[in-house]
Amino acid sequence: EDKVVQSPLSLVVHEGDTVTLNCSYEVTNFRSLLWYKQEKKAPTFLFMLTSSGIEKKSGRLSSILDKKELFSILNITATQTGDSAIYLCAVPPSGAGSYQLTFGKGTKLSVIP
Amino acid sequence: GAGVSQTPSNKVTEKGKYVELRCDPISGHTALYWYRQSLGQGPEFLIYFQGTGAADDSGLPNDRFFAVRPEGSVSTLKIQRTERGDSAVYLCASSLGTAYSYEQYFGPGTRLTVT
Numbered sequence: 586e587d588k589v590v591q592s593p594l595s596l597v598v599h600e601g602d603t604v605t606l607n608c609s610y611e612v613t614n615f616r617s618l619l620w621y622k623q624e625k626k627a628p629t630f631l632f633m634l635t636s637s638g639i640e641k642k643s644g645r646l647s648s649i650l651d652k653k654e655l656f657s658i659l660n661i662t663a664t665q666t667g668d669s670a671i672y673l674c675a676v677p678p679s680g681a682g683s684y685q686l687t688f689g690k691g692t693k694l695s696v697i698p
Numbered sequence: 699g700a701g702v703s704q705t706p707s708n709k710v711t712e713k714g715k716y717v718e719l720r721c722d723p724i725s726g727h728t729a730l731y732w733y734r735q736s737l738g739q740g741p742e743f744l745i746y747f748q749g750t751g752a753a754d755d756s757g758l759p760n761d762r763f764f765a766v767r768p769e770g771s772v773s774t775l776k777i778q779r780t781e782r783g784d785s786a787v788y789l790c791a792s793s794l795g796t797a798y799s800y801e802q803y804f805g806p807g808t809r810l811t812v813t
Contacts, residue, residue: 589740617800626787626807627702628741633800673740677800684754685731686802688740 587612591674591689598696602664606692608674609656618657620648621673623691628673631659664696700724702805704790710811711780719775719808723792730773731802732765733789741789747773748795780812 588611598604610618617635621628632641634650634657641648645664650657661668671691678684703722711717723730729748733741743757747767755765762780767773777784787809791802 591740594738619800621804626789626809627804628789629804630801675740684729684746684748685733685743685757686741686800688742690738690740 587676587678587687589674589676589687589689591672591692593692594690595693596695598664598694600665600696600698602696603660603662604664604694606659606661606672606674606694607656608659608689610674610676611655612676612687615652616677618650619675619677619686620657620659621675623671623673624669631672661694664694666696666698669694669696702790702792702803704788704805704808706808707806708809708811710813712813713780713782715780717777717780717810719777719788719810721773721775721790721792721805723771723773723790724803726794727792727803728770728795729793730767731791731793732773732775733791735787735789735807737786744775744788777810780810782812785810785812 590609592607617633619633620631632648637652645662648659671693673688673691675686675688705720731746732744735741745755745765750770762778765775787807789807790805793802
């Protein structure tokens, strides 16, 4: 059974701080790892990582994958109050005929002014 | 274009009642997924459809839960004899097909509260 563990579960920082969110995974056949941002209800897609060591970047957010150690990190620099959200890590199915995403519990990030 | 839509956005019902939650996927997306997210948890898979058929319903918690997608587009998740433990956000997602299951687009969810 695929497994995704995120840490920390919650984090409170001040505006301008840099944060690092962690995601470790156990899957039978790794295909990719996904990061989502969830504000209110709908998770919105941030990154898909497939290769080790290649950083994906979007503005102040960046993410990297380590397939040897089975983890990924999501970095947010110069945090803003609008970054407050739950950040979810997920892996697509690895079993044949299986199509659901397996999510971690998420990291709840609160950015205070 | 339009994203995944879900109605209602919030539903409050009494224990024992029947509820229906609706999902309208992105036009052209043949795969549709239902997830349930309880407080403090990530979304958990319930069921997925490829076209009109439920290809995998292994995540449905029990036989009170049922979902249909009669014309291969809109889907309805039905919960009979609701219990307080059913309170959660029910998320729907769609993808172009199962080959694109890694690229699922989520709707805003329906927050179900069972009193």
